Amino acid sequence: MSGVISGFTVIFIVVGVGYLLGRTHVLGDHAHEVLSRLVFFVFTPALLFHSLVTSDLSVIFSSTLVIAGGSAFLMAGVYLVIAKLWLRRPVPELVIGSLAASYVNSVNLGLPIAIFVLDDASFIAPLLMFQILILSPIALVTLDLTALEPTAGRSLVRNSLIAPMTNPIVVGGIAGLIVSVLGLMPPAAVMSPLKMLGDASVPAALLAFGMSLTGVQVFKKGESPRRDIALAAVLKMVAMPLTVYVIARWGFGQTGQALFAQVVIAALPTAQNVLVYATRYRRGQIIARDTALITTLASIPTIAVIALLLA
Template identity: 70%
Template sequence: MSGVVSGFTVIFLVVSLGYLLGRTGSLGEHASSVLARLVFFVCTPALLIHSLATSDLSVVFSATLAIASASALIVGAAYVVIARLWLRRAVPELVIGALSSSYVNSVNLGLPIAIFVLDDASFIAPLLLFQIVFYSPIALTALDLTALDPVAGPGGKRTSTLKTALVPLRNPILIGGVIGLAVSLVGWTPPQSVMEPLNMLGQASVPLALLTFGLTLTGVAVFKKGQSPRRDIALASVMKMVAMPLVAFALAKWAFGLTGHALFAQVVIAALPTAQNVLVYATRYQRGEVLARDSALMTTLVSIPVIALIAATLA
């Protein structure tokens, strides 16, 4: 449990700092959008390139990759179906909601828990690979094509089908993931003069995302009636903290035959809260921002007793 407490302490301290900076106005009125764009266009792509280029992919391709991928896709798809039929949301809001219900906080909380609770940091590597190389590009492609409205160019002029199809390929996160994976697959080690700047920028991704999260809490009432999509948030939170751990448990136990510590690890990974990256994506596309913010906050708070219950039951 000390790892759980330590991981959540890190999150709350950095988010609180962002909130204080927002309250004092130290970074200006546009700080959250500027930081979100910095994370989206610079820091996260650098993190992906460095992380994948230095990873041992033989460790990544394991049962954990299959379970994490399947559980996230199942829960995300279930959210889209339910929210579409029940809440009648547009595609961009469905995408942000699906991410809020299935995209886990694998770095700033996942790594401490993997090290101190699971006693094995390798459980997080497959999750990182799935989310940054496969899941994020799919979601961002959907947002590129639906939230940015690439068909309508400047002055309302329509662009060609080819230009529309190429919009997702200009996404910096997709580009970073592809570059990092390609470098790792060919076995080439870039020079230190290249890797070190990427490492420096990549290390700034998580803290800046947390600061952005804190800044967005300034001057707003969380779950405020009439402004916050409460049903969307409740649905995403329940899917993330209840449905996803149960799906991961079922897959790990009955599809892969895992038991003991291995089974426990898969369920804990699935019970990690929503990543702040989702808020960065929502801010970038200016769709579903309140949903992403409040879902991340709700699942972070709820994940403490949920992970404690999992530990007491399966550890």
């Protein structure tokens, strides 16, 4: 439990600093948007490239990848179907909402919990890979095609081919994987600045998240899409851990520490990256912000209950 408390304390402090910065306007009126764009275009691609180049691929391609990836796809699909048929949302909002329901905070909270609670950081690596190389590219390409103004004369087919290659996060992830598979190691003069930039991704995303909370009321009637947020939060914090338990327990026969780790990872809150994406495309920002905050608060008692039942 001390690891859980420590991980959440770090997050709340940095988010609180971001909130104070936004509240006092020390960085100006457009600081949140500028910082979010830095995370999107610079910090996160550098983090992905460096992380993948230095990762052990044998640890990544394991049963955890199937369990984490399958459950994330399932939650995203359930959200898409319900929000489309019941709430009648447009595609960009459907994409952001599905990410809010399935995209796990695998870095700034997942890594501390994996280290301090699970005593094994390798549990988080497969999920990080899945989100980097599969879930994010699918969502970002869809947003590129549906949320941005199309360039005159471009066809949908051409857009679908070009969009992945112009998205910095996708490019960073794919480039890192290729270098890792080939067994190459760039010189220190290249890796050191990439590590410096990548290290800024998590705190910058948390600061941007804190800034986004300035002057807003979470779940505010008349402004906040309450049904969308409630649907995403319930899927993320209730349905996803239960789904992972069923898949890991009866699908892969896991018990003990392995089963406990899988369920804890599934109970991590929505990542702040979803808000970064929403800000980049200017769609679904309230859904991303409110779901991230609600699930972060809800994950504290949720992980505590899981620890009591399965640890």
